[in-house]
Amino acid sequence: xxxxxxxxxxxxxxxxxxxxxxxxxxxxxxxxxxxxxxxxxxxxxxxxxxxxxxxxxxxxxxxxxxxxxxxxxxxxxxxxxxxxxxxxxxxxxxxxxxxxxxxxxxxxxxxxxxxxxxxxxxxxxxxxxxxxxxxxxxxxxxxxxxxxxxxxxxxxxxxxxxxxxxxxxxxxxxxxxxxxxxxxxxxxxxxxxxxxxxxxxxxxxxxxxxxxxxxxxxxxxxxxxxxxxxxxxxxxxxxxxxxxxxxxxxxxxxxxxxxxxxxxxxxxxxxxxxxxxxxxxxxxxxxxxxxxxxxxxxxxxxxxxxxxxxxxxxxxxxxxxxxxxxxxxxxxxxxxxxxxxxxxxxxxxxxxxxxxxxxxxxxxxxxxxxxxxxxxxxxxxxxxxxxxxxxxxxxxxxxxxxxxxxxxxxxxxxxxxxxxxxxxxxxxxxxxxxxxxxxxxxxxxxxxxxxxxxxxxxxxxxxxxxxxxxxxxxxxxxxxxxxxxxxxxxx
Numbered sequence: 329x330x331x332x333x334x335x336x337x338x339x340x341x342x343x344x345x346x347x348x349x350x351x352x353x354x355x356x357x358x359x360x361x362x363x364x365x366x367x368x369x370x371x372x373x374x375x376x377x378x379x380x381x382x383x384x385x386x387x388x389x390x391x392x393x394x395x396x397x398x399x400x401x402x403x404x405x406x407x408x409x410x411x412x413x414x415x416x417x418x419x420x421x422x423x424x425x426x427x428x429x430x431x432x433x434x435x436x437x438x439x440x441x442x443x444x445x446x447x448x449x450x451x452x453x454x455x456x457x458x459x460x461x462x463x464x465x466x467x468x469x470x471x472x473x474x475x476x477x478x479x480x481x482x483x484x485x486x487x488x489x490x491x492x493x494x495x496x497x498x499x500x501x502x503x504x505x506x507x508x509x510x511x512x513x514x515x516x517x518x519x520x521x522x523x524x525x526x527x528x529x530x531x532x533x534x535x536x537x538x539x540x541x542x543x544x545x546x547x548x549x550x551x552x553x554x555x556x557x558x559x560x561x562x563x564x565x566x567x568x569x570x571x572x573x574x575x576x577x578x579x580x581x582x583x584x585x586x587x588x589x590x591x592x593x594x595x596x597x598x599x600x601x602x603x604x605x606x607x608x609x610x611x612x613x614x615x616x617x618x619x620x621x622x623x624x625x626x627x628x629x630x631x632x633x634x635x636x637x638x639x640x641x642x643x644x645x646x647x648x649x650x651x652x653x654x655x656x657x658x659x660x661x662x663x664x665x666x667x668x669x670x671x672x673x674x675x676x677x678x679x680x681x682x683x684x685x686x687x688x689x690x691x692x693x694x695x696x697x698x699x700x701x702x703x704x705x706x707x708x709x710x711x712x713x714x715x716x717x718x719x720x721x722x723x724x725x726x727x728x729x730x731x732x733x734x735x736x737x738x739x740x741x742x743x744x745x746x747x748x749x750x751x752x753x754x755x756x757x758x759x760x761x762x763x764x765x766x767x768x769x770x771x772x773x774x775x776x777x778x779x780x781x782x783x784x785x786x787x788x789x790x791x792x793x794x795x796x797x798x799x800x801x802x803x804x805x806x807x808x809x810x811x812x813x814x815x816x817x818x819x
Contacts, residue, residue, distance in 0.1 A: 347600065357617040364473035365533070366608040368447070369465035376464060377451015378413065378500060379420045384750055386447050390425045390497045392474050397483035399427030399495060402517060407687060411510045415498050422448075424507045425497040426517065429482055431631070433490035440518050441631055442494045442526040443478055443623075444508065444587075445471030446501030450602060455773040465608045466599045470533030472497055474620045481624050494518065498579050500813045501530075504738070508579035512586050524636040525549060526583040526590040527627070528575075531599060536766025538596030540566030545580055547572035548589035549630070550637035556626055563622045568596075572641050576783075589642050591625065654688045654818045662812030664706035666715070666798065670805050676709035678716065680810060687819075688727065696727035698743070706810055712757030723747035723775055723792070738783075744776040747792060765800070771808065786816040 366506040367373070367389060374382030383722040401407045423448070431437040449464030463469075479495045493749040494517070498507035508528075512520065534539060546552040549733075553570045560567045574584030583590040595615070600606040630636055665677040667757040684702030693699065700723050707716035725745035731738070754761035763769040777790025794808035 353459045354617055354621070355521045357620060358613045360477055360480075361470075361616045361620070362608070362613045363612075364476055365465055365469040365611060365613075368472060369463040369606070370468035371461055371463075371609045375451040375462040376447060376449040377462075378415060378422060378448060378503060379418075380451055382451075383448060383499075387423050387497070387499070390447060390472065391427075391477065392496065393529045394425065394427035394479060397427075397480050399429060399479060399483060400561055402426035402428075402515075409446050409511060409515065411507075411514070413503055413506050416504065422499040422507060422510075424499055424511050426494065426511070426515075427479065427494060428494040428517070429486050429489060431489050431492040432487060436490045438491055438522055439491045439636065440494055441491055441627060441636075442496060442523055442583065443475055443529070443627065444496040444498055444526065445475040445529040446498040446507065446579055447472045448499050448502055448507070449472070450502055456589075456638075460604045462602065462604055463607045465606045465611055466533040466595075467531050467601060467606060468501070468529075469608070469613055470637060471529035471533060471593075474529050474532055474616060474623070477620050478627070479622055481620075481629075485628075488628070489631050491524070491636070493627070493631060494523075495703035501579055505579055505582055508582035510625055512582040512588075520583075520586040520588060523583065523586075523588045524638075525630055526580065526588050527593055527623070528579040528583075528590065529593045529623075530578045531601075532595050532619050533611035533616055534595040534599045535619060536612045537598040538568075539593075540568040541619060542569040542594045542596065543567055543577045544569055544571055544573055544594070545589065545591040546570050546582070548574070548591070548639050548642040550639050550641070552589070553589075555629060559625050559629065560622060561627070563616055563618060565622050572639060587642070589638050593619070595619075616678035654690065655687075656686050656784075656816045657684075658686050658700065658702070658786075658814050658816035659683050660702070660704075660814035662810060664808065664810035665706060666708040667809055668805065669807065675715075677713055678707055678709060680704070682705040682706075682721070682812070682814070684721075685818060686818075694770045696729070698725045699723070700725075704749070706808065707754070710720055710756055712759070715753045715754070715756045715761070717754030717761060719749045719751040719771075721747055721749045721792075725775070725777075727779070739781045741779050741781075742777070743779060743788075744774065746771060746772065746774050749794075767798055768796065768800055770796070771798065773808070781818075784818050786814075786818060788814045788816070790814070 374380040376383045376386050413422050450462035453460045496503040514679035546556050569572035574590050580590035582594045660682045662679040666675040682702045682704040686700040688696045688698040702721045704719050704721045725743040727741045727743040729738045729741040751769045773794040775790050779788040791811050796807040
């Protein structure tokens with residue numbers, strides 16, 4: 329009996345001590361997060377812009393933390409993955425900071441979870457005689473600080489990790505997701521197929537102001553939303569947006585493009601986003617500590633479950649490779665005319681216009697196959713006045729992408745392919761066009777052009793050339809031509 333009483337007292341002391349330790353850990357975590365952010369967002373780091381001494385200080389600060397925690401380095405030379413980016417005419421060095429912990433399970437050690445946060449920001453701007461520093465506390469010293477503390481936590485519990493975990497501070501995110509893109513496509517540490525999940529911690533410093541966090545992409549993991557919700561309830565943390573979509577405006581996109589479930593952890597836009605006022609004292613460190621401990625528990629579960637599977641939607645993407653489907657609407661305007669090749673004569677052009685739908689199948693290797701269905705009103709000047717026909721035009725183009733910057737948000741391409749056109753009405757002067765006895769209602773030709781995509785907007789210039797005779801009399805050859813400008817939106 330006395331032994332049982334002693335055992336109960338001893339266990340009670342352990343429980344109370346554990347609770348106090350947790351409270352102390354939370355207090356220490358807030359302090360450590362604030363310490364990281366106050367350094368990374370300080371004036372001396374010059375806004376962590378590409379090419380600045382401040383960004384160099386930041387990368388060494390992060391690497392020193394990785395070393396302090398005993399993370400394995402990216403390669404034999406250390407924690408840095410160097411690469412170059414082009415800013416205007418300048419070629420600027422950039423650096424991802426990479427460390428990792430090996431898992432302990434012989435069957436799962438070669439499966440990886442990536443925890444990433446970009447550490448670059450906008451740098452400085454000279455306005456008159458004043459230098460403005462864009463400190464980037466929320467964007468994204470907050471995410472880097474949380475990532476560093478997760479590295480500290482997991483390094484202290486590495487013996488309990490079955491899967492391996494990679495920690496990455498990405499560079500050049502503000503220049504177009506270039507650091508994450510470089511790692512996803514060129515790293516020498518791990519194959520993309522072995523990365524089972526990726527978390528991008530981007531702007532996690534405003535929990536109270538935004539009343540919760542978003543976790544876009546969590547549903548790309550099998551039962552990921554349920555697991556995150558269950559753990560969130562235990563921490564009384566509010567999860568807002570959860571879905572099965574890879575966020576395209578942060579480093580998740582680079583991993584999603586490789587078929588990896590990628591989750592964006594984000595408190596929201598109630599923040600001094602991209603303003604000099606984004607300073608360290610404005611952040612919610614209590615909320616950051618709550619988010620960090622929640623992520624520690626969630627990622628621990630993912631790292632140790634027997635199978636870490638993608639959801640059905642992600643599995644389809646993985647099976648299809650980098651194949652993507654886009655659907656959009658187009659408006660076009662330009663000029664059209666008719667050639668009379670046997671007479672060495674070209675009719676005067678008229679204003680032409682059109683509207684329609686487009687669908688593109690984007691294939692690997694920067695190639696896309698696009699089909700459109702357009703209404704087109706084209707023609708030329710004629711001896712009777714104006715010849716204008718109304719037609720349905722079906723072009724099929726091969727798009728070849730030349731530039732693909734900012735994680736796919738900005739791209740340029742050239743295209744070309746055949747088209748089919750069927751006219752259904754029209755007038756020549758004041759008379760109806762005779763498509764039964766005088767003119768052909770069917771036309772074949774080709775078109776070439778170039779395009780520019782900016783996020784969901786698509787701007788193109790193109791030139792269709794008719795190959796078949798508009799006139800039914802083979803002795804009277806008339807062929808169409810045109811030049812158009814179009815603007816479209818992809819959903």
